[in-house]
Amino acid sequence: MVVHVPDYFFRTRDGGASVFRVDGDNRHGRLDMDQIASINMRTGDVRPNGDRVLTAEDHEAINTWIADRKETLEWRQMDDILRAIDQMNATAHWAQSKATDEQLDMVTDTLLMAMHDLRSVLVRKKAAALSKDADEKAR
Structure with missing residues (x-):
């Protein structure tokens, strides 16, 4: 079974992510993940890890991930609001029909x-x- 291994892995955390370059093609036959940068979504900062210099390919992958992540977070926020509306309706029904004094x-x-x-x-x-x-x- 052939498994596609991505070139990058983004470990999400509150307000950002750690960026890893994935190496699945090494002589040991195992996945190696090398942290190359940290992303701060609030400020837009991308800080290379240690004295590492990020390549154009690294920057492109990071910028694509940031754009996708922003879209995902915006979608989740709207979903939360729509769920809140449903919850408000359920609360009104509860207050009218089931709630005790x-x-x-x-x-x-x-x-x-x-x-x-x-x-x-x-x-x-x-x-x-x-x-x-x-x-x-x-x-």
Whole structure:
């Protein structure tokens, strides 16, 4: 069975990754992973490991991974928001049909504050977007 071994492996961590060059074609017949860089997704920094100099191929692989990772994280964030909407609907159903008075007492104030905060942010953002659209149409 032939297994394709990638040239690079990215060990994800909070806010970035460690980059390894993979060597599967050596005389020992084992996979060797040599750490070549660290990526900080927040700042966009790519720091070579030690005194290593990254090749153009290294940079290309890293930049491709960063672009793919950003897309994945953005997709996950939207999925989380869509799940939150589902959870809010489930919470409304629970509050209306299943919750006891004691359970409602435990969560009502916190839920109302969180919903008020969310509503305030959404209304402010929507008003800003509508104002921007009106300004653009007026031009």
